[in-house]
Amino acid sequence: MANKAVCIAVLGTGSDVGKSIVTSALCRILVNKGYRVAPFKAQNMSNNSGVTADGLEMGRAQIVQAEAARIAPHVDMNPVLLKPTSDVGSQVVLNGKAxxxxxxxxxxxxxxxxxxxxxxxxxxxxxxxxxxxMEGAGSCAEVNLMANDIVNLRCAAYADAPVILVADIDRGGVFAQIVGTLACLDAAQQEQIKGFMVNRFRGDIKLFQDGIDWIEQKTGKRVYGVLPWYKHFHIEAEDAVVIENAPSYVPAAAGDTAVAVIKLPHISNFNDFDPLMHIPGLHLAYLQQPQDLSAFKAVILPGSKSTCSDLDWLRASGWLDHITVFAENGGHVLGVCGGYQMLGTWVHDPDGIEGRPGSTEGIGLLPVETTLKAPKTTTLTDFSWAGQQGCGYEIHMGQTHLAGGQPLVDVLSRNQEQCQDRDGCVNDNGNVIGTYVHGFFDSPSVTRHWLRLIGLDGLQPEEQLHGPAGRDKAYDQLAEHAAQHLDIEAILELIDTTTSGEQA
Structure with a gap:
């Protein structure tokens, strides 16, 4: 007879209160203490996804948490992934497959x-x-959704997992968040919640002691810690809420060397560009409202979960004209996955994979044409670009065919099987390129080559802050930050007192 793992659940008073960050921190803290630890989120809703070693798809947040736990990501850590394609519809990825x-x-x-x-x-x-x-989703007290909720208190009850409730003091109303959440739950559900964490505190934490005392007296439950804001390291964000309402930005006025990323309505995998955020002297600007692009060194069209819809948005909003003028004047444009498809001449959707069947005219900056069709490609991809080797991943529906230009990269292997393939496209002038490879900038040598291509030879990525190495260092910094401000011993006691099931 072998004991099953004990579980602890990190649920929230709302969306984007810091559940993913707390889960990542606990994973690194626990593995540093010698536990074999894994993350779990029953259902994730996000267009930020990645690929496992066996070619299956799962949410990026659980990949981050697996990295924090120093284990390979596996789809059992995120069995249900919802990828929104519209306000009322999603692609459901179950156990890693569409x-x-x-x-x-x-x-x-x-x-x-x-x-x-x-x-x-x-x-x-x-x-x-x-x-x-275990990580929850959104608020654990959405009373109109609770009967169908598979990820919060119902899942925690199945695992007999004590619940820590995370609240965000930065958005205000932290006391109402905590007390109001409890008020929405029945007595048994309230009992599941053993205590609280207060996240995103600014200022002197000592001044919040009265607040901690009030919460504990009002609820009869423990506050396990107050986490301050951090700026000295970066953890990959779970979804695009962190770049909502992206403002206009003028590099010349700010005196910056800047690269622009167009914040599409259905943007996916925007964390592809996180490595660019850590390059000294380079500013990465997400732009939502159309503006002149002439002062930027390059413009990036990111991935999209709804390519045709986002193409229509580019055209209707006026972005298409700005991007076209920028490229025609010699500006460097990069398209990744859906952004690569948009740079072509046409995107065909004969089976209505993304909505109504039909064809959508592309931007026309690359001589490629795309047809959306099953099956979905999900691969870990090793590639070489101008002699610089990198490793990324592909997640896309459909195939893109070149009618001119040149392929961008040589594909060396997919899902650990060697191959001789090509990916992407470069226009004849060399200033517009596209690729299906996410994680393109994880390799410092690939990033350096792109910086040279766009005329930024003098900028260099800091290898210890770049890609997987940079992420691993950030997990250690997150663990150190959390351990300073959370009562880890009390959390360990909470886990140790949990009744564990047994495996026959």
Whole structure:
């Protein structure tokens, strides 16, 4: 008889309160203490996804948490992934594979089956590890959704996991967040919540002691710590809420050397460009409102979960004209995945994979044409660009065919199988390029080559802050930051007192 892993659940008073960060911190802290630890999120809604070593798709947040736990990501850590394609519809990725295109109504009809699949994934993880750190989604007290919720209190109850509730003091109303959440729950659900963490505090934490005392007296539950804001390291964000309402930016006025990323309505995998944020002397600006681009060194069109819809938005908003003028004047443009497709002449969707069947005219800066069709490509991809080797991943529907130009990179392997393939396209002038490879900038040598291409030879990525090495260092910094401000011993006691199931 072998004991199953104990579980602890990190739930929230709302979306973007810091659940993912706390989960990542606990994963690194626990693995540093000698536990075999894995993250788990039954259902994730995000267009930021990645690929596992066996070519399956899962949310980037759980990949980050797996990296923090120093283990390889596995789809059991995120069995259900919802990738929104519209305000009312999503692609459902189940156990790493595209499963169905669902409206909100049709998805809820599948909830019992999806909950069973999620529990089975959690059980498999519990057979392999000592501790599972479970992350919730949104608020755990959405009373109108709770009957169909498979990721918060219902999942924690299945795992017999004590719950720590995370609240965000920066958005205001932290006391109402905590007390109001409890008020929305029945007595049994309230009992699941053992205590709280207050996140994103600014100022002198000593001045919040009265607040801690009030919370503990009002609720009869413990505050396990208050986490201050941090600026000395960067952890990859779970979804695009961190770049909502991106402002205009003028590099010349700010005296900056800057690269622009167009913030598409259905932007995906924007963390592809995180390595550029750490290059001394370079500013990365996300732009939403159309503006003149002439002062930027390069413009990036990122991935999209709804390429045709975002193409229509570029055209209707006026962005298409700004991008075209920039490229025609010799400006450097990079398209990644959906952005690569948009740079072509046409995107065809004969089967209505992204919506209504039909064809959408592209920007026309690359001589390529795309047809969206199944099956979905999900690969870890090793590539070489002008002699510089990198490793990224591909997640896309459909195929893109060149009618001119040259391929951008040589593909050396996909999902650990060697191949001789080409990817992407370069226009005849060499200033417009596109690729399907996410994680393109994770390799410092690839980043340096791109910087030279856009005329920034003098800028150099700091290798210790770049790509996987930079992320690993940031997890250590996050763990140190959290350990300073959380009562880790009390959290360990909470885990140790949890009743553990057994495996036959």
């Amino acid at each position: 499963w169905m295109e669902a409206s909100s109504v049709s998805y809820y009809e599948k909830k019992d089956y999806l909950f069973a699949e999620s529990c089975a994934a959690l059980d498999r993880l519990r057979d392999q590890y000592d501790v599972i750190v």
